[in-house]
Amino acid sequence: MAVDQASLAELVSFLETFPEPHILCDRDYRILAANAAYRANWVDQIEVVGRKCFEVSHRYTVPCDQAGESCPLQRSLQSGRRERVLHLHYTSRGESFENIELSPIRDASGAIVYYVEKLEPLPGASSLGDVQGLIGRSPAFVKMMELVARVAPSDASVLLQGESGTGKELVANAIHQLSRRAKHPFVAVDCSGLPETLFESALFGHERGAFTGATTRTTGLVEAASGGTLFLDELGDIPLSIQVKLLRLLETGTYRRVGSPELRKAEVRVVSATHRPLTDMVSEGLFRQDLFYRLNIFPIHLPPLRQRGHDVLLLAETLLDRVSGGRLRSRLSAEAAAWLRGYHYPGNVRELRNILERACLLCDGDEIHLQHLPVELAAARSLPTSSDGPPPATRDFPDSHSLSFEEVVRDFKGSRKALASHLGLSERTLYRRLKTVDGQ
Numbered sequence: 001m002a003v004d005q006a007s008l009a010e011l012v013s014f015l016e017t018f019p020e021p022h023i024l025c026d027r028d029y030r031i032l033a034a035n036a037a038y039r040a041n042w043v044d045q046i047e048v049v050g051r052k053c054f055e056v057s058h059r060y061t062v063p064c065d066q067a068g069e070s071c072p073l074q075r076s077l078q079s080g081r082r083e084r085v086l087h088l089h090y091t092s093r094g095e096s097f098e099n100i101e102l103s104p105i106r107d108a109s110g111a112i113v114y115y116v117e118k119l120e121p122l123p124g125a126s127s128l129g130d131v132q133g134l135i136g137r138s139p140a141f142v143k144m145m146e147l148v149a150r151v152a153p154s155d156a157s158v159l160l161q162g163e164s165g166t167g168k169e170l171v172a173n174a175i176h177q178l179s180r181r182a183k184h185p186f187v188a189v190d191c192s193g194l195p196e197t198l199f200e201s202a203l204f205g206h207e208r209g210a211f212t213g214a215t216t217r218t219t220g221l222v223e224a225a226s227g228g229t230l231f232l233d234e235l236g237d238i239p240l241s242i243q244v245k246l247l248r249l250l251e252t253g254t255y256r257r258v259g260s261p262e263l264r265k266a267e268v269r270v271v272s273a274t275h276r277p278l279t280d281m282v283s284e285g286l287f288r289q290d291l292f293y294r295l296n297i298f299p300i301h302l303p304p305l306r307q308r309g310h311d312v313l314l315l316a317e318t319l320l321d322r323v324s325g326g327r328l329r330s331r332l333s334a335e336a337a338a339w340l341r342g343y344h345y346p347g348n349v350r351e352l353r354n355i356l357e358r359a360c361l362l363c364d365g366d367e368i369h370l371q372h373l374p375v376e377l378a379a380a381r382s383l384p385t386s387s388d389g390p391p392p393a394t395r396d397f398p399d400s401h402s403l404s405f406e407e408v409v410r411d412f413k414g415s416r417k418a419l420a421s422h423l424g425l426s427e428r429t430l431y432r433r434l435k436t437v438d439g440q
């Protein structure tokens with residue numbers, strides 16, 4: 001049964017009272033009305049009434065769920081409830097990540113007849129490529145961004161898990177920028193770079209005379225992050241002796257400077273990151289279980305680049321701008337683009353950036369060709385190049401095609417320095433990981 005015309009007109013005029021952009025759709029995705037805020041900001045004055053929402057917002061010809069994205073309308077039809085998702089939408093400001101909230105409207109018999117859709121851009125985020133420096137539009141990336149947008153406004157501890165170079169620090173920063181803490185500091189701590197003896201004083205500060213060489217009182221990183229976000233990178237490298245102190249900080253919001261009995265208050269949100277399987281470390285007794293649970297309240301998995309499809313070329317375009325550093329910006333030839341699209345990137349986005357930086361230096365003209373790319377890396381896996389078989393651009397490489405760290409190390413013919421650069425790791429991190437592999 002349909003809602004009568006008078007009720008529909010009331011609903012439409014009700015939407016006009018909202019300052020945020022709203023549209024009204026039927027169950028068949030058709031837009032029945034758009035309020036002034038939507039008309040003013042969201043589309044370039046084109047008529048949207050009568051068109052399908054997926055066509056206007058995504059330029060799709062099929063509903064989002066048939067295009068590999070989650071469709072709030074379908075979800076709400078199934079759940080019967082309000083649904084929220086994050087989508088990448090076309091707007092008058094270009095492509096933009098938006099929080100979408102879809103509320104069902106029922107008729108007198110209780111059947112869903114319409115949907116009211118509210119659209120809100122992520123705070124601070126404008127067009128694609130400007131979401132705190134994070135580039136991507138693949139389903140795996142958008143799914144991850146949806147979790148980022150959901151957790152950012154809260155104070156929950158977030159644990160970012162993902163291979164090296166997947167953008168964990170960028171994501172941690174995005175969480176900070178999208179939170180109410182954005183005006184306060186974001187302090188990143190590289191836990192692998194701190195020797196155990198200095199860890200506690202770096203984190204919590206120390207009093208004058210607390211240990212030999214402590215000639216002045218020093219504030220720690222926890223205090224420096226006050227009101228903001230403390231990002232603990234390479235969490236698995238925190239010594240056990242410090243883990244207990246970190247747990248106290250998280251549970252009671254207090255800490256002591258080294259050499260001081262005074263309990264100090266800290267007001268920080270903690271986001272941490274690891275590429276190591278922390279649950280294994282917990283079962284081996286190398287990481288405290290209570291601390292793991294406390295930090296892992298909201299886990300977010302960062303997809304490896306090889307699972308992000310066309311994001312590779314999207315990223316390549318932006319990274320080429322960044323690495324060309326004032327020089328003439330090089331273009332990718334078709335065969336270079338196909339190779340880049342098919343390569344498996346054990347070092348993820350950092351490796352892609354390194355490959356492009358090297359290619360720009362090797363390339364004399366303005367076009368990057370296969371000879372400027374490290375094609376020998378993929379040859380170990382017999383990946384096709386443009387000259388044999390279908391171009392890699394047309395295929396996706398599932399996980400089984402990716403090389404493990406050990407395999408890359410085994411197959412790599414160059415120096416340790418070249419290997420570190422190829423993997424997108426610092427030499428120090430490479431040695432640390434080699435040590436872990438040898439120790440197994």
Ligand SMILES: Nc1ncnc2c1ncn2[C@@H]1O[C@H](COP(=O)(O)OP(=O)(O)OP(=O)(O)O)[C@@H](O)[C@H]1O
Nearest residue numbers: 133134135136163164165166167168169170349350
């Ligand atoms: N989605 C993205 N868009 C743009 N640049 C990205 C993206 N992801 C990663 N990068 C770039 O890749 C490089 C590596 O990113 P980042 O340092 O955040 O990775 P990481 O996962 O923290 O790595 P590690 O585990 O080695 O510390 C940086 O130069 C970063 O700017």
